[in-house]
Amino acid sequence: MTSDRYSIFSLLRETLNGHKGWRPAWRSPDPKPSYDVVIVGGGGHGLATAHYLASRYGVTNVAVLEKGWIGGGNVGRNTTIVRSNYLLPGNVPFYEHSMKLWEGLEQDLNYNAMVSQRGVVNLFHSDGQRDAYVRRGNSMRMHGVDAELLDVAALKRILPMLDFDNARFPIKGALRQRRGGTVRHDAVAWGYARAADRRGVDIIQNCEVTGFRIENGRISGVETSRGFIGAAKVGLACAGNSSRVAQMAGLRLPIESHALQAFVSEGIKPFIDTVCTFGAGHFYISQSDKGGLVFGGDIDGYNSYAQRGNLPTVEDVAEGGMALMPSIGRVRMLRSWGGIMDMSMDGSPIIDRTPVDGLFLNAGWCYGGFKATPASGDCFAHLIARGEPHPVGAAYRLPRFATGRTIDEKGVGAQPNLH
Amino acid sequence: MRIACPHCGPRGVDEFSYLGDATVTRPTDPADLDGFAAYVHERRNPAGRHRELWQHALGCQSWLVVTRDTRTHAIEAVEAARDVALARAGGES
Ligand SMILES: Cc1cc2nc3c(=O)[nH]c(=O)nc-3n(C[C@H](O)[C@H](O)[C@H](O)COP(=O)(O)OP(=O)(O)OC[C@H]3O[C@@H](n4cnc5c(N)ncnc54)[C@H](O)[C@@H]3O)c2cc1C
Ligand SMILES: [Zn+2]
Numbered sequence: 256m257t258s259d260r261y262s263i264f265s266l267l268r269e270t271l272n273g274h275k276g277w278r279p280a281w282r283s284p285d286p287k288p289s290y291d292v293v294i295v296g297g298g299g300h301g302l303a304t305a306h307y308l309a310s311r312y313g314v315t316n317v318a319v320l321e322k323g324w325i326g327g328g329n330v331g332r333n334t335t336i337v338r339s340n341y342l343l344p345g346n347v348p349f350y351e352h353s354m355k356l357w358e359g360l361e362q363d364l365n366y367n368a369m370v371s372q373r374g375v376v377n378l379f380h381s382d383g384q385r386d387a388y389v390r391r392g393n394s395m396r397m398h399g400v401d402a403e404l405l406d407v408a409a410l411k412r413i414l415p416m417l418d419f420d421n422a423r424f425p426i427k428g429a430l431r432q433r434r435g436g437t438v439r440h441d442a443v444a445w446g447y448a449r450a451a452d453r454r455g456v457d458i459i460q461n462c463e464v465t466g467f468r469i470e471n472g473r474i475s476g477v478e479t480s481r482g483f484i485g486a487a488k489v490g491l492a493c494a495g496n497s498s499r500v501a502q503m504a505g506l507r508l509p510i511e512s513h514a515l516q517a518f519v520s521e522g523i524k525p526f527i528d529t530v531c532t533f534g535a536g537h538f539y540i541s542q543s544d545k546g547g548l549v550f551g552g553d554i555d556g557y558n559s560y561a562q563r564g565n566l567p568t569v570e571d572v573a574e575g576g577m578a579l580m581p582s583i584g585r586v587r588m589l590r591s592w593g594g595i596m597d598m599s600m601d602g603s604p605i606i607d608r609t610p611v612d613g614l615f616l617n618a619g620w621c622y623g624g625f626k627a628t629p630a631s632g633d634c635f636a637h638l639i640a641r642g643e644p645h646p647v648g649a650a651y652r653l654p655r656f657a658t659g660r661t662i663d664e665k666g667v668g669a670q671p672n673l674h
Numbered sequence: 675m676r677i678a679c680p681h682c683g684p685r686g687v688d689e690f691s692y693l694g695d696a697t698v699t700r701p702t703d704p705a706d707l708d709g710f711a712a713y714v715h716e717r718r719n720p721a722g723r724h725r726e727l728w729q730h731a732l733g734c735q736s737w738l739v740v741t742r743d744t745r746t747h748a749i750e751a752v753e754a755a756r757d758v759a760l761a762r763a764g765g766e767s
Binding site: 496498499502507508509510511512556557558559560561565567600656657669670671672 | 675686687688692693694695707708711712714715716717718719720721724726728744745746747
């Protein structure tokens with residue numbers, strides 16, 4: 256029992272004890288015959304859902320089923336950026352709810368997730384882009400979210416290494432959200448897993464859901480690689496695999512799966528202390544605490560389940576980086592990888608019930624679902640426990656595609672590879 | 675990834691632009707709202723064999739139907755979209 260709560264005292268005690276008293280952060284139980292709620296998918300969203308079900312909505316007889324290991328999906332593959340700088344009404348309150356939960360996350364979970372509010376700086380390069388960012392900043396401020404417009408002089412103080420006078424993409428200023436930043440992604444999975452486990456949630460790894468048992472239009476459990484598990488309610492949080500899993504329940508989703516790549520350079524001295532996005536090409540960058548530059552760009556652009564990308568996107572990202580900050584040109588790229596995004600038809604997520612009673616869906620997070628993790632978990636838990644949507648997640652309903660109430664931040668229509 | 679355009683031969687994927695699932699069909703009845711909602715939004719999104727529309731945008735501009743495995747990116751067949759549409763319509767030209 257001694258090491259259960261992490262604190263300076265437990266650290267000191269274990270230091271004197273040769274670190275022999277630490278226990279696994281969560282149990283590895285065998286599945287029970289049935290649960291009140293089964294969550295399919297042990298990514299950030301599934302684990303957060305389990306945590307909030309147990310801590311906020313009083314539902315503790317819960318299992319999270321993960322086909323691989325927790326943290327092996329997108330939650331451990333993303334570029335760790337969190338922000339709430341959205342434009343549209345359905346989105347702003349949701350992402351701001353998420354930001355507030357990030358701000359209290361480490362105390363809530365008793366886990367160091369390295370939440371770092373180092374700010375997010377979105378550059379603009381033309382008058383039209385400036386107008387769009389002024390509008391976005393105003394929308395944020397009207398919703399009580401922090402936003403500030405930076406001119407070139409202010410920007411030069413924060414990001415002196417940018418190529419301000421680039422002939423093709425001159426930098427005219429930026430929109431900045433100071434409360435945005437980065438969070439260590441795998442610590443988010445581990446922190447939620449540990450907190451949920453402490454409240455009695457069973458986290459079952461290497462357990463793939465292979466089918467659903469549906470009787471008279473109502474879910475009664477899931478078939479898995481470890482046998483049948485009964486459940487009164489089932490929540491799907493399978494990110495890039497959402498279509499495949501939903502198909503087993505006879506559903507066809509407004510989603511395409513696409514690969515997104517990320518890159519890390521060798522470790523260098525402190526170079527950039529905020530998140531910065533290029534507005535004239537697709538490139539964004541931050542620096543990890545180990546010193547590596549973490550950067551990425553566009554999705555590869557065609558359906559993929561390969562968890563790896565192709566070379567044209569690598570080239571495009573590198574070109575974007577060189578146009579923005581030529582000084583990184585001689586830094587070596589250390590690693591790159593891909594994850595499979597559940598790209599929805601309007602670029603916004605789905606948190607809703609499905610036509611099958613007791614089966615709930617959490618999907619369509621596109622390339623921006625990491626920042627949404629806490630709010631997504633809270634809203635999904637609310638929906639599953641109470642049967643009605645959480646007020647800040649109420650816009651993310653499945654029928655919106657048929658009724659025309661889509662939430663399309665980019666305004667590109669039903670074209671997932673353009674969102 | 676390279677796509678063998680039937681007109682231009684094998685070309686790098688960055689010459690092509692992508693439009694997604696080639697198997698969805700537009701409802702014939704303009705008042706079929708559910709049919710249109712499904713046509714515009716719902717996709718099978720398979721892990722495996724996928725028939726999809728590409729345009730050789732930086733080449734000959736023609737629309738193609740590519741059959742590709744979404745798990746490996748291996749391409750099985752490339753056909754002119756026009757030929758596929760004609761075959762679907764029963765071969766009339
Ligand atoms: C390269 C990259 C960069 C990104 N950058 C950012 C960023 O900077 N900011 C941001 O906000 N977002 C970012 N994202 C997006 C974000 O990572 C995802 O939207 C989010 O992590 C998805 O939710 P999740 O964590 O629950 O997904 P995952 O971690 O993928 O969880 C889904 C889980 O479901 C499991 N599963 C699937 N099928 C089954 C089954 N049949 N049975 C059991 N389990 C199953 C999978 O194994 C997986 O572990 C990025 C993504 C990638 C790939
Ligand atoms: Zn051609």
